[in-house]
Amino acid sequence: MALGIGGSTPQQALSKLSDMTSGISPITLQEYQQRVSRAVDLMKQLDVEALYLNAGTNLSYFTGTHWYASERMVGAILTKTGQLTYIAPWFEESSLTDFMQVKAPVTTWHEHESPYQLFVNTLKHQNITQGKVVIDEATSFFIVDGLLNEATAQDIKITLSSSKPITAQCRMAKSNQEIALMQRAKMMTMAVHQAAASILKPGITTTEVKEFINIAHQKVGSNGSTFCIVLFGEATAYPHGVKEAQTLQENDMVLIDTGCLLHGYQSDITRTYVYGQATDRQRQVWEHEKKAQLAAFNAAQIGQRCEDVDGAARSYLSAQGYGPDYQVPGLPHRTGHGIGLDIHEWPYLVKGDTTLLQPGMCFSNEPMICIYGEFGVRLEDHFYMTEQGPVWFTEPAHSIDNPFNR
Template structure:
């Protein structure tokens, strides 16, 4: 059965979760029809932004963690963590714009004098903005701020993605202070998602899965990976979101993150697609592997092994006390036993990564990580087999931990013929 634009809209209108038949090779008429995406409307997902009250609770938790770890303050520059705690977003340049959250007391911001008005517009938590002029040192200003707020433990945490020159400049002005990695505070908060965060991630995953349905209905012989990406972006846009999905065809699907070479889709090719979107700062991440046209026995064999590995890992997550490395081992054992081992030979990456406001964040489902799965943690579950010179298969769905075990944001593909549950 071949799917065209009209048949997709008919199927999708019945149920957003309905399974699509085997992906067939579209005609040139279907190509033009798919690109138009007629009938695709924005999704109504009842999206609720993170509240001011929740951000205040995040700040309070960070301060509690600092006190427990005998840290005097947390230094942030614009990025995900600053957005997470303070709902503050600013571009990066050679000029310092930063915030300091003390273990006790009021939040302070540091910026160039000529940016003060703009920064004050953006500040939502705290009201202290310290400025430095172009001939002055922001590092000396930061050192003075740290002295003023008090550093009885002589320990200040630096957010992990803070650029080195800022850390180095501050350190040169405050020789008595010991600077430490801020993960104990930032990850200590961000790794555990609240119900509001889970809801936003669910919206992001729902939107991306709908984009996939449109995208797979728009495949046509002769398209390249850049055409694929453009259709994916347009599908997200039509649905009301900003997102992207990339793909690799045929033998290039054996590169886990693809090839830069131009690829042309032809019947019988594996299509390995991977991507997501952002909803109120929260990410989705989904991979699907299909065959454009009829699959062969080899493709189905490999696809089925990867599916079994994904299932084995998820089932293990249902057992209390399961650790991150045990998840990886469970999936890897299935792949090894099927003859696609040993170790990283064909399953060449970890099983999964944490996800939230960053597409990849704490913590990873990987050997050596004995962190137990806990409620609020979110991960990708994405085993793969990559056979260079032939093709690759990866299946990725993200899940979150509840008090009663794991729950998927998106239901995994049932079979190589049915990419959607």
């Protein structure tokens, strides 16, 4: 049996966990204000008249206002003169004001009124009747469609396009505090991983392990798991799982992928190991996965392209007989994704992403090997970029016999 696998009851494992959130602070008002200023600078460079931030992570990133998107339009309009105006239903104004970190006026609409008309009128009030207006790229189509129709109805000559050149450019490189928050969140999830591994026993179900992981994430100080994938046996070959729950048997491969939030920032870690005695086949594939992960890490150097990191992992796997490209047995998806307020965000470690690596960028590294009908192995750790190269948030697993480096 691998080190740290089995031997504890859920109660015993939970008793060893404690709150891990002390001594770490959320993003400050000053940092939010700096983000707004950075967006304004980019708007001027790109000749953008106004930026719309819809409820969600872009609104949260720039203003500290945590609000979730729904069928009602809630967001903020930022002009290139630096004026910020929130837009929301009238009955939400008080709540929205309470959530704001960056304070600004709120323009409101009643339920029978059009938020799109209010949006266009707000632009006109700011003397914006032509030019480029960029819309949060995560905004639902019905909002964009409503804005287009209203702009046409009022005969204003604005063009609408994606805010990605501004929002992604601001968010891709993380600040020291963002990195510190993710570092702590990942430490919390790693502690949960170790606890979950310790409760495994024949007959336990994937559902039971997921429920334990959610409670364990609460025990270390989060609100629970933001997501959780637990797979046993042949199901481990499917990156995001299968429909049916599984029951653990001796010598099954185990794959657990989970994460939590800390002050809005994400963790996301996967460990794969064997419950019982690993076969030669399981050991070989596990080692290939570990070396592919290391190849990607070593390729991540300042000034290299994101796609080069994916290419390094894929080249190694191809040399071992996997693939080619996205074919299985092999790596059927990208090597990694950016991470921050969103679990998956720009840039991506994938062919075609020519973004140059720069300090502050944060990525998952998870070049999974999928062998349908047998098992899969995914080792997922994250790293951040410095001037000297990549730095791991969490230490990769040493071996299939020592997945938690004990």
